[in-house]
Amino acid sequence: MKQPYNTALYMRLSRDDESYGDSVSIETQRTILRRFAEENNLHVVGEYIDDGWSGTNFDRPNFQRMMQDVEAGKVNCIASKDLSRFGREHIMMDYYLEFVFPEKGIRYIAVSDNEDTEKGLSDFVPFKNLFNEWFAKDTSRKVKNSLHAKFLAGERTFAYAPLGYKRDPDVKNRLVIDEETRWIVEKIFDLAFHGAGAAKITGILLDEQVPTPGWLNYTRYGTFANIYADAPEKKRYAWTVAQVKSIVKNETYIGNSVHGIQTNISYKNKKKIRKPPEEWLRIENTHEAIISKEVFEQVQEQIASRRRKMKTATTQIFSGLVKCADCGWSMSYGTNNSNSKPFHYFVCTNYRQHGPRHCDCTSHYIRYDTLYVYVLSRLQYWSAQSDMGEEHLKRQLLHANDREQQRMVKMRDAELKRAQKRQKELDRLFSKLYEDWAAERITEYNFKVLSEKYQTEQTELLEKIEHLQAELATEQQTVVNIDQWIGLIQQYAHPEELTAEMLNALIEKIVVHEKTVGEDGEKEQTVDIYYRFVGKID
Known part of the structure; x- marks a missing residue:
C-alpha cells in the first residue's frame, strides 16, 4: 500500500529576490504549492516560510523547524516552488537531495522545475544547483554595484532617517531637514x-x-513598540553616552553621506565586519547641512584633544582597572580643586553621568591617595610572602598543593584543542566527499561507507568536546596558574611605588564598594583586588 504523504510546503524569499516582483513572492509560491498539493492528493501538514533569508544560508529558522519535524516523523514529503527556493548552495543541496532525504525516506518535489525524487531526479539537477548558486553570487555582485552607483549619485539607503532629518517626500533616497527635531542636534x-x-x-x-x-x-511611525509600548515615562528620555558620541561624530550633519562602513564576509556568509576608514565611501554635499563644517571640525579636534590628555596623563595609572562593586561600571577619575590643596578621587561613572535621579547606583567615592596606599600595601604584602618561598605562597593561594590537578587541566585543554581541530577537519572532509560523489569520482557504496564513518566520528567528537568543556569550566574555577603569578610578583619584587605597567601586569580589576557606617559612627570601605591568574585573594 502506498504510504500517505504528510507534506511540508516550504517557501523562501530573500531581500534580493524582491526586485523580481510577484513571480517569486511568498503569495505566488503558496498558490502554486497549494494547487499542486490539491491536484496530487498530498496531505499538507504545514507551511514553513523564511521571508528575508538568503538561499546560501541553511540556518534559516523555519527551514530548521521543518527539518526538526522531519526528524520527529511529522513530515515525509517536502515541496517547494523550485530548487532555488529550497536553497542556492550546491554542496548542501546535493547533501539533502542525495543523502539526507533518501536515508530518511523523504520525498522532495520542486514543482516548477518538474523534479520529484519519487520519479527520480533528472541528470540536470546538479547543474541547476550550480546555476542557482552562481545566480546568488551574481545577484549579490549586481546589488553591490547598483548601491555603489546610487551612492555616487548622492542617494542614501536607510531604514530610519538620522535625528534632525526626515525622508524627502518628493525625492527617493534623499534626506531633508526635520524642523521639529533639528534643535536637538544643534543643542548637542x-x-x-x-x-x-x-x-x-x-x-x-x-x-x-x-x-x-x-x-x-x-x-x-510606531517603530520600536517592543521597547516603548509599556515602558515607564523615563524611557522616553533615556539618552546614553554612546548615542551622543555617535551624533557628534556623524558627518551626516555637515551634509555628507558615508557608505561602506560595514560589509558582509561573502555572498554566502552574511556576518557583518567593520571596514577600515580608508575604505569607506564618502560623498560630500548630498543634502542640506544642519551644522557648519567649522563647528563640526572644532568639535572633532576637541574630542581628539580630550582623548590624548586622558591617555598621557601621568596620574592615570589606574585607568580601566577601577570598577563599581554594585553596577559594574568603571570608576571615573576626577580632581577636587575647591580646597587650597587639590586632591584626586574616583567615583562611579554611572552615578556621575546620570545622577541620583536617573541612576539606582551610588557614588562609591574613594580618594586617589587612599586607593594608592591600599593597593601598594597589598602588593608589598604578596611580594614579602613570595620571599618566604614558592611552596609557602602556593599553599596560601590554593590552600593545598593542587599540582596534580593543574597537570590534569593542562592535559584536558590540550585534548580539547585536538578534538576541535579534528572536528573542523571532518567538516572539510565531508564537503570534499559530497563533491567527489556528485562528480562521480567515488562510488555510491564508498560514499555511504565513508559518510557513516565520518558521521559516527563526528557524533563521538561532539560528545567528547562537550564533556571536556564541562570539566574544564568546573576545574578552572579553582585551579590557577601559580607559576605565572609567582613569576610576576617576583618580577615586581619589593615595590616602593605604583606604575601603570605594574598594575596592568598584576591586577585584573579593583572593585570599590560603597562606604558603610558602623555603630560607633566610623566609616568603612571595602576594596577587592582581583589579581591576574589567581583572582580575588585576601
Whole structure:
C-alpha cells in the first residue's frame, strides 16, 4: 500500500529576490504549492516560510523547524516552488537531495522545475544547483554595484532617517531637514563646541527630558513598540553616552553621506565586519547641512584633544582597572580643586553621568591617595610572602598543593584543542566527499561507507568536546596558574611605588564598594583586588 504523504510546503524569499516582483513572492509560491498539493492528493501538514533569508544560508529558522519535524516523523514529503527556493548552495543541496532525504525516506518535489525524487531526479539537477548558486553570487555582485552607483549619485539607503532629518517626500533616497527635531542636534553640537564632553551632554539631555531618537520614531511611525509600548515615562528620555558620541561624530550633519562602513564576509556568509576608514565611501554635499563644517571640525579636534590628555596623563595609572562593586561600571577619575590643596578621587561613572535621579547606583567615592596606599600595601604584602618561598605562597593561594590537578587541566585543554581541530577537519572532509560523489569520482557504496564513518566520528567528537568543556569550566574555577603569578610578583619584587605597567601586569580589576557606617559612627570601605591568574585573594 502506498504510504500517505504528510507534506511540508516550504517557501523562501530573500531581500534580493524582491526586485523580481510577484513571480517569486511568498503569495505566488503558496498558490502554486497549494494547487499542486490539491491536484496530487498530498496531505499538507504545514507551511514553513523564511521571508528575508538568503538561499546560501541553511540556518534559516523555519527551514530548521521543518527539518526538526522531519526528524520527529511529522513530515515525509517536502515541496517547494523550485530548487532555488529550497536553497542556492550546491554542496548542501546535493547533501539533502542525495543523502539526507533518501536515508530518511523523504520525498522532495520542486514543482516548477518538474523534479520529484519519487520519479527520480533528472541528470540536470546538479547543474541547476550550480546555476542557482552562481545566480546568488551574481545577484549579490549586481546589488553591490547598483548601491555603489546610487551612492555616487548622492542617494542614501536607510531604514530610519538620522535625528534632525526626515525622508524627502518628493525625492527617493534623499534626506531633508526635520524642523521639529533639528534643535536637538544643534543643542548637542553647541554644548560640545563650548567644551562639554559626551557624559556631560548626556546628563543635560536627561535633566531637560529631551526625547530620544527612538522615542520620536515610535511616536511618529510606531517603530520600536517592543521597547516603548509599556515602558515607564523615563524611557522616553533615556539618552546614553554612546548615542551622543555617535551624533557628534556623524558627518551626516555637515551634509555628507558615508557608505561602506560595514560589509558582509561573502555572498554566502552574511556576518557583518567593520571596514577600515580608508575604505569607506564618502560623498560630500548630498543634502542640506544642519551644522557648519567649522563647528563640526572644532568639535572633532576637541574630542581628539580630550582623548590624548586622558591617555598621557601621568596620574592615570589606574585607568580601566577601577570598577563599581554594585553596577559594574568603571570608576571615573576626577580632581577636587575647591580646597587650597587639590586632591584626586574616583567615583562611579554611572552615578556621575546620570545622577541620583536617573541612576539606582551610588557614588562609591574613594580618594586617589587612599586607593594608592591600599593597593601598594597589598602588593608589598604578596611580594614579602613570595620571599618566604614558592611552596609557602602556593599553599596560601590554593590552600593545598593542587599540582596534580593543574597537570590534569593542562592535559584536558590540550585534548580539547585536538578534538576541535579534528572536528573542523571532518567538516572539510565531508564537503570534499559530497563533491567527489556528485562528480562521480567515488562510488555510491564508498560514499555511504565513508559518510557513516565520518558521521559516527563526528557524533563521538561532539560528545567528547562537550564533556571536556564541562570539566574544564568546573576545574578552572579553582585551579590557577601559580607559576605565572609567582613569576610576576617576583618580577615586581619589593615595590616602593605604583606604575601603570605594574598594575596592568598584576591586577585584573579593583572593585570599590560603597562606604558603610558602623555603630560607633566610623566609616568603612571595602576594596577587592582581583589579581591576574589567581583572582580575588585576601
